[in-house]
Amino acid sequence: MKQRGEPEGGFRPGERLIDLANAVREDPGLSRDAMAAVLARHGETERELRGLTDGEAAALRRAVAELTERVLVETDTDRAAEALNALLERCAARPRLSRHDGHTWHLHVDRGDDAGWADWFTAAAAVALARLLSERGGVVWGECAAGGCRRLFLGGGAGAARRYCSSACATRSRVAAYRRRQREG
Structure with missing residues (x-):
């Protein structure tokens, strides 16, 4: 049963990472x-957010930047896996189920309920990405391939690998490529 404040379908740490x-x-x-x-x-x-002080927010910004630089823009599966393993070794503890503040049971991999926001977020994001990588057999996230767009995305299910953050960027890129071919041809 969905609890107040909980996103539809439960916690989605991968989507939370991409949005942040x-x-x-x-x-x-x-x-x-x-x-x-x-x-x-x-x-x-x-x-929960009362504990997000300005200092914790600064540490969380640095953690998000590190996740982006080391993992989210990495296209090579082996390098992404190595980066995730390093982050898991640094931040994660033994997995445990947690239920707090009105949430349903969910998985935590941080060092405890008193872990800092940056460590908690890094551990949760690394586990989410590691799970996606292992289930899908490769990197299913990335940076939009559209010229001028730097938005990150999280890939979906089966089918061709995703290259764009949105259908608007995909369409804009296809139209630009078509027009370029028309000019050259």
Whole structure:
């Protein structure tokens, strides 16, 4: 049963990572309040977000930037797996189920309920990406291939590998390629 504040379908740490990473890429100095708003859209409660101090927000921004640089823009599966293993070794602890602040049972891999936001977020994101990589057999995330777009995306299910953050970017790229071929041909 869905709890108040919980996103539809339960926790989605991969989507939370992508949304926060895109927000930090758009504004590297993303405020604590803007960061809290993104986290709230992904089910974090007001009570939980009270612990997100300016110092914790700064550490979380650095963690998100590191996840982006080391993993989210990596296209090589082996290098992505190595980066995820390094992050898991540094931040994660033994997996445990947690139920707090009105949420349903969910998986935590941080060092405890008193772990800092950056360690908690890095561990949860690394496990989510590692799970996706192992289930899909490769990298299913990336940076949009459309010229001028730097948005990150999380790939979907079966089918061709995703290259664009949205159908608008995919369409814009196809139209530009078509027009270029028309000019050259």
